[in-house]
């Protein structure tokens with residue numbers, strides 16, 4: 373359940389919009405940011421938590437006003453054609469309109485069509501459809517230029533990769549959702565999900581077999597960090613300063629999170645583990661000389677018993693959401709020998725998105741952003757994002773002695789941090805430090 377403006381009159385909504393727009397302008401003035409326009413030279417907006425909170429409030433009001441002003445019939449008239457709007461955008465990405473249209477000046481429809489390798493008629497029709505949605509402009513008939521929204525995809529290859537991969541393989545997988553789930557309505561995992569139905573392999577195997585798309589996926593993930601603004605959630609989500617020793621970063625990929633933490637907390641060392649040797653091999657290249665002795669890389673599967681004993685903490689970041697419940701229980705079980713072999717109270721840190729418990733009153737847009745990612749998991753991995761209660765249940769299923777001691781960032785930020793431990797203390801201790 374999300375907080376709503378459900379019973380607000382359209383006038384109250386409009387007044388709220390006016391008041392929040394004034395606050396937004398004040399924040400922009402205070403940070404010396406020019407007011408946004410559709411011009412290709414419009415300045416980027418701030419990404420501070422205060423500004424984002426205001427954006428979310430305003431967007432919820434704008435959305436409600438738009439819905440109420442439209443009414444259901446007119447709303448569905450526009451909703452049902454989103455598939456065509458998405459097809460237009462997919463074509464613009466596939467035919468590289470965003471990079472072909474020059475950053476300054478304009479390009480004729482004929483030149484754009486020739487460079488894109490597409491006929492002039494459909495090039496013009498696609499561009500004019502996009503323009504109605506506020507991507508690109510047509511300053512003179514038959515000549516196209518960028519606006520602030522289209523140029524954003526030219527300027528940043530990582531953000532463009534995130535958008536393109538979403539409109540390519542992920543959209544194709546989404547289109548198989550009905551067929552995949554109807555074929556097997558009671559099973560959901562990497563082999564029973566729309567991605568598997570579309571491509572015949574689990575998603576990680578797909579990228580192993582298609583290195584050209586694996587490269588775009590890696591860039592897309594870097595783009596997502598910029599768009600979701602979540603890079604600081606791990607560093608701020610736990611009291612790393614209180615730890616001493618080595619943090620094991622399970623499923624750490626190239627180790628980019630360990631690198632960031634090692635820079636922020638120079639007293640700690642990190643042992644990055646990942647199942648994928650190729651991703652792991654990228655890690656040592658990220659290391660500056662001062663980090664070389666503090667970060668190690670080992671190929672290890674988190675489904676196998678954890679071999680690194682006596683760590684200061686075990687971190688698993690953005691991995692549990694890729695796996696179905698039964699697999700997550702296996703991952704948690706594989707931690708038990710290491711936690712038994714470590715000091716009582718050694719933290720097991722699960723750093724993943726946390727969904728609100730049903731019935732919690734929160735911002736609708738905030739919840740929707742989390743449910744978007746939950747749907748990514750459903751479609752691409754047959755897995756899910758979880759509430760704290762769901763994590764607790766899986767931990768207990770793996771071993772009754774798991775206890776959740778703390779939850780950080782539960783109701784703000786993009787990623788939460790569950791601080792669990794294995795209660796194996798002796799002499800009546802409860803296992804905590």
Ligand SMILES: C[S@@+](CC[C@H](N)C(=O)[O-])C[C@H]1O[C@@H](n2cnc3c(N)ncnc32)[C@H](O)[C@@H]1O
Pocket residue numbers: 576622623624625626629645646647648651672673674675688689690691694
């Ligand atoms: C979504 S990425 C998260 C990477 C990193 N922890 C982060 O937060 O950016 C999931 C990672 O899990 C790794 N992975 C998949 N299966 C694994 C396994 N069985 N054992 C260890 N790592 C695995 C993938 O190679 C990938 O690096």
